[in-house]
Amino acid sequence: MLSAWLGAVLSGILLGLLYGLAAIGLNLIWGVMNVINLSHGAFIALGMFSSYFMAKYLHLSPFIGVFLVLAMGVILGMVTYFVSLHKIISAPELSTLLATYSVSLVIIGLGTFIFTTNPRAIDIALGSVSVGGTVLPTTRILTGIFSVIFTLWLYYFLYKTWSGKAIRAVSMNRDAAELMGVNTTMALALAFGIGVALAMTAGALAATIFPFTILSGGGYELKSFVICVLGGLGSPLGALLGGLILGLIENLVTLKIATSYVPFLEFAILVFILIVKPTGLLARR
């Protein structure tokens, strides 16, 4: 019995870290430019496929390829920003919601056409580790560790580098940042690029654990909303905390109640937190 609980806690933490990473990109974009990126899930799925093709054709381990995915994501995200968002960045939220949703339609539409919706999986076997009677696959442990690394990297970037500080300045007050000599357009584009890159990174890591299709990003996107609302906007650590809470809920609650109730619980939490404390548990303000 105890080992069942221990196993649930451990896999909950590892899954939670991955959920946290998946949500951080959404959180960053939401916090900095007040845009809810509805193409988040599509980019997560794109990350999964990038990792898959790198492993298949370049024989690159997904845990090395993930850095390439990150770099690709920044570029892709910045391009997406200039094509779809730059013109309407100050428009009401309906415009930005629809613009990002249309990006998602294009990615998923093309993805369905090219890759079909047959499930795929990355062929990777790294053995497993036994902790206190619970057997955990090494890939799960590695995704957990990598999630922490990328979160710390984002933290370092936002708080210690000039570009990161520029992004934070823009998120606080766009006009004032512009007056202080920050190129706000580039800062916003970079923030969107990093947000997308982190989404793709999370996808690339998730692909080592679960089989996936082009539609798999949707579930992560919805979870990311819950996590962002739980953790509060603009706080990378809040997102990680929200992810951990969600991961633990999924693994612990299912010991007692049917798995099919979990989505209901998650979205009920989402709506409840929004109504009671819309600033999240770790609010910036």
Add this chain to the structure above:
Amino acid sequence: MGKGKTLFWLIPLLLVIVAIPGVSGSVTAREGVFLILMYVTLAVSLNIILGYTGYVSFGHIVFYGIGGYVAFYLMIFHGVHLIPAMIAGGIGAALAAFALGEAVLRLRGAFFAIATIGVNEAVKALVNNLNFIGGAEGLFFNFSIYKTYGGAARAIWFSYYTMATVTVVTIVAAYLIKKSKFGLGLMAIREDEDAAIILGVNAKRYKSLAYAASAFFPGMVGAVFFFKAGNIEPHDAFHLMKSIEMIFMVMLGGYGNVTGAVTGALVYERLKGFLLVNPLFKNLHMAISGVILLLIVLFMPQGIIGFIRDKSKKLRELLE
């Protein structure tokens, strides 16, 4: 404020379209028009909260699902006739919206949008688990249920004319709301909620009522649609994609405008049909809709009808 002339040509035009399949007896035409009517009703009613009031209800399809389930439950387990079941479905959806609205309409902008997505997903997950309404598999009609309406074929025609009636009622209601003091209050909230409150608009009550009104008609649409389909399941009834289709139609035609929503629905139905049937595009229809949506958002945010209204002062009165 004058009453305008929009309804005097819009309703007759709609009635002509409705009559075409009835006169020719063509089943294909009927299916097409049924879909158009359904889209028109959904778009026009979403417009009340989205276009008039400026609240982006992203999970609006939840009310269509709730209405469908309420009506289906009444018809299958209590043998209620379609018409009262449909009205009950509409009322159920409106009550749900009113109660929800009291809580979620306090949120503004993107937070409201996310909350409505959350509500839709929560309700879908809940229905998935409720065994008395079929759980994940949903509910099916026994064929004998159509006997009351004179057999399955007659029942489908009956549902077609019911849908047409719902559509006409929705358009008239949405138009009257727009022209009323209530509608003016909603548009004041859209432009500047704080200013509207200071000027004496009871924003909280107005928003809840607008939300309930924009949920009532989709509830009835859900009832008729699932009656015609003969089965209902959570994945179909609470499909987020349909929600976004509704927003797409409103944007395509023109935000905050009855003729705009009707036009958007018509164009969308034709466009979707064309993309799905055309061999060149049928595999890419999703990507193409995405590109079209992006182009509208970026270059024609006022929609087709909004664009025409901007260009021609004369037509403005006719296109409200």
